[in-house]
Amino acid sequence: MNYEQKLLKDLKKNENVIQVLDYDLFVKEWEARKGTLKTGAGFAAPAGDSIIAAKLLKEFGFDAQKVTVKTYAGKKYVIFKGYPGQREIFKGTRYLAQNPQVVRMAVGPKGIVSSVKSGFVLSVVLSVGIEVFDYVIRDDALLSELLGTITSDLIKIGLSSIAAAVAGLAVGSAAILGSVAAAPLIAAIAVGIVTGLVLEKIDRKLGATSALIKAYEKMGLDLREMKYEFNRNLNYLERNPHMISCLFGPCSARMY
Amino acid sequence: MSKTTALILVGLFNLLAIPAVVYAFYDIFETLQAIVRADEQIYYDTATSYFFLMSIFWVFTFTGMAGRYKILKPVARLAGGIIMVWFIAGLIIANIIPYWLQHSLTDAGYIACHDPREVHRTGRGESLIYQKTPCP
Numbered sequence: 001m002n003y004e005q006k007l008l009k010d011l012k013k014n015e016n017v018i019q020v021l022d023y024d025l026f027v028k029e030w031e032a033r034k035g036t037l038k039t040g041a042g043f044a045a046p047a048g049d050s051i052i053a054a055k056l057l058k059e060f061g062f063d064a065q066k067v068t069v070k071t072y073a074g075k076k077y078v079i080f081k082g083y084p085g086q087r088e089i090f091k092g093t094r095y096l097a098q099n100p101q102v103v104r105m106a107v108g109p110k111g112i113v114s115s116v117k118s119g120f121v122l123s124v125v126l127s128v129g130i131e132v133f134d135y136v137i138r139d140d141a142l143l144s145e146l147l148g149t150i151t152s153d154l155i156k157i158g159l160s161s162i163a164a165a166v167a168g169l170a171v172g173s174a175a176i177l178g179s180v181a182a183a184p185l186i187a188a189i190a191v192g193i194v195t196g197l198v199l200e201k202i203d204r205k206l207g208a209t210s211a212l213i214k215a216y217e218k219m220g221l222d223l224r225e226m227k228y229e230f231n232r233n234l235n236y237l238e239r240n241p242h243m244i245s246c247l248f249g250p251c252s253a254r255m256y
Numbered sequence: 257m258s259k260t261t262a263l264i265l266v267g268l269f270n271l272l273a274i275p276a277v278v279y280a281f282y283d284i285f286e287t288l289q290a291i292v293r294a295d296e297q298i299y300y301d302t303a304t305s306y307f308f309l310m311s312i313f314w315v316f317t318f319t320g321m322a323g324r325y326k327i328l329k330p331v332a333r334l335a336g337g338i339i340m341v342w343f344i345a346g347l348i349i350a351n352i353i354p355y356w357l358q359h360s361l362t363d364a365g366y367i368a369c370h371d372p373r374e375v376h377r378t379g380r381g382e383s384l385i386y387q388k389t390p391c392p
Contacts, residue, residue: 035382042379050347057340109257127378149376156378167269171316173262182336183316186343190309191269194276196379197303204383209375 027137034134041126045119046189052106053182059089060181067181069108078108106185112168116188120161127153144220148213156199164192270317273310280307287357291364302354303381309346315339361386
């Protein structure tokens, strides 16, 4: 092996492949895909609930009058009618409303609330994650913008989750409607989506997000002003230590 | 939640579904009219069709009421299926209508531009301004 071949071998041994991506191109690509990602994030929770609703339909079939919620000795029970042998998940006939299986399948009041809660958490995590990533990679992103959009997200997701929970609980508690296992979940999905849209329209009309961003901007300015004033006073006291006593009571020290 | 409160709330959602569905239809009609009128700018929100989903409350009420009448008992027995089919149909319609309207707008020579009034959107859809001139 001659010197050249040895060098080539050594170089190949330490070979590292580095993928270089142009920053501007990356930001451009991200901005083009951010909308799609946000839409996907908005669909995540309803899609999860829809899968559970489909599972419930598979479990109980098209027939109504299969689920009732009754209270015995102060405890809420979910009672399933029909043939337990035909079911895959709920093999029993009576479950406590807090039963993990019942809650996981979003049946009964606890199940609906739990489903809405997990939907809220998922939406918040995805939505905030996207906004934070956007803030990190963009050079021109402002903290006030990030805080404004996150606050707006939390308000919108929170309010639509509350409306979804109310709708789900109402449908679940209504005598006949509640007997269709998937009905409360479907009501929660529909109301959650529509409330979110109404809030988007209100936000666009009133400019709530813009107002929040401006408020955070102003708060930032105020904080900067406060910091400046604090430093100025501290510097003054450093230059005039005899004035320190004036901080704790009346004094007659001369100012320089 | 007591049954009375639940029924009042379901009734309220039924009533709220009326303006929601009417608005969804009105939005389609208004957009098509704007295309015919060849308006300079057409505002269109791609998520407005999701308002159709509120009609599911009418199905809840109908299937619930059906259980009370002997002649409609088969409907009540199939309530789960009817609700699910209506919901899926609602979702399909909510996705097909924006696709069709956006195509109609671009076919009519409009260009989709972002609505500057929309600073930030949390979820579904996008608010657009369709105009004949290039986006600013």
